[in-house]
Amino acid sequence: MKPQNVESGHKSYQMTEAIVELRGVNIRQGNRNILENVDLRIARGEFVYLVGKTGSGKSSLLKTLYAALPLASGSATVSGFDLRKTGRRKIPKLRRQLGIVFQDFNLLMDRSVEDNLRFALEATGWKKGTGAEERIDQVLQEVGLADRRRSMPHTLSGGEQQRVAFARALLNAPTLLIADEVTGNLDPETSKDILELMRNLGREHGTAVLFATHDYRLLDTFHARVVRCEGGKVFNSEG
Ligand SMILES: Nc1ncnc2c1ncn2[C@@H]1O[C@H](COP(=O)(O)OP(=O)(O)OP(=O)(O)O)[C@@H](O)[C@H]1O
Numbered sequence: 001m002k003p004q005n006v007e008s009g010h011k012s013y014q015m016t017e018a019i020v021e022l023r024g025v026n027i028r029q030g031n032r033n034i035l036e037n038v039d040l041r042i043a044r045g046e047f048v049y050l051v052g053k054t055g056s057g058k059s060s061l062l063k064t065l066y067a068a069l070p071l072a073s074g075s076a077t078v079s080g081f082d083l084r085k086t087g088r089r090k091i092p093k094l095r096r097q098l099g100i101v102f103q104d105f106n107l108l109m110d111r112s113v114e115d116n117l118r119f120a121l122e123a124t125g126w127k128k129g130t131g132a133e134e135r136i137d138q139v140l141q142e143v144g145l146a147d148r149r150r151s152m153p154h155t156l157s158g159g160e161q162q163r164v165a166f167a168r169a170l171l172n173a174p175t176l177l178i179a180d181e182v183t184g185n186l187d188p189e190t191s192k193d194i195l196e197l198m199r200n201l202g203r204e205h206g207t208a209v210l211f212a213t214h215d216y217r218l219l220d221t222f223h224a225r226v227v228r229c230e231g232g233k234v235f236n237s238e239g
Contacts, residue, residue: 017044018077019176019208020065025074027060034060038074038234040227042208044175047199049219050212052229058212061229062178065210066098067091079175096124099169099177099207103184105161107153113140113164114149120168139167142201159190163197170201177202177209183218195221 020042027035034057042048052058063069065078067086076083079097086094107116117136126132140146143163153161162182169177177198183191195211195218202209219226228235 018042019044019046019079020210021075021077022064023075025064025076026072027057027064027069028072029060029069033072033232035229035234036232040234040236042176042210044208045202045206047202047209047224048211049224049226050210050229051216051219051226052214054214056214056229057232057234058214058229059180061234062100062180062210062212065176065178066100067094096172097175099166099172099174101162101165101169101177101179101182103181105153105158105165107161107164109153112150112152113145113156113167116153116164117168117171121171124172135171139170142170143167143197157190158185159194162186162190162194166194166197166201173205174207177207179209179211181213182211183213183215188217191215191218192221199224 018041020040022038022040025035025038025040026033027038038061040061050058050061060069064071064076064083067083071083078094081090081094081097108119111119114136117139118132121132121135126135136149137146140149143166145160145163145167148156148160153164156164162185165182179198183194186194198209198211199222201207226237228237
């Protein structure tokens with residue numbers, strides 16, 4: 001296949017560059033084998049659905065990608081980090097390349113939207129006066145919440161709170177967005193809006209998106225590659 005060049009602002013990148021490359025990975029929780037011999041490749045800017053029943057190992061696979069679970073065996077590269085060589089001290093550096101969003105929005109409820117984002121920026125090493133305020137404006141605009149910058153989280157709907165969580169995940173311009181059951185608390189219409197938003201942001205910025213869900217109905221939202229966890233194995237298929 002001919003590599004496809006995508007223009008993103010002043011950056012040009014190749015859609016074929018791998019952001020995730022797992023080969024023969026075994027994933028364990030405690031002394032239990034969860035997934036065996038996993039091969040998975042995700043290219044820059046690619047959107048991938050990760051599906052499987054509750055307990056099939058989706059979260060364990062995602063945890064492996066952000067180095068919250070060690071590799072039991074095999075090789076894995078995520079955003080240029082070789083996970084076999086990514087010791088504890090390097091993990092924060094790896095995670096700065098990733099945007100991770102969960103079902104629970106995990107917002108600080110006693111702080112405004114902008115304070116939630118400022119807190120995340122400072123926690124990842126941004127200093128005041130280095131474009132932080134502009135970056136907050138940018139990500140809120142991208143998720144369609146520019147006018148809610150000073151709102152408190154409890155005044156926002158569930159869908160809007162999840163958008164704030166996405167805005168926070170986007171702050172450091174991740175190469176990979178990991179979404180673990182992010183629509184679990186949302187109604188079907190809002191879930192599809194969130195899904196569309198993720199796909200569009202991914203396309204625009206060349207961010208790969210791995211969207212885990214046990215809700216197979218969401219696969220009808222748009223056509224994309226589907227990766228399935230079942231019976232301790234991971235199956236790759238064309239969507
Ligand atoms: N900390 C742990 N210690 C031992 N076993 C665990 C641990 N966390 C998860 N498991 C087990 O690993 C298996 C896979 O769980 P995992 O959370 O990865 O599945 P999942 O597909 O993400 O499910 P869900 O959709 O419910 O989140 C389950 O059988 C679960 O009981």
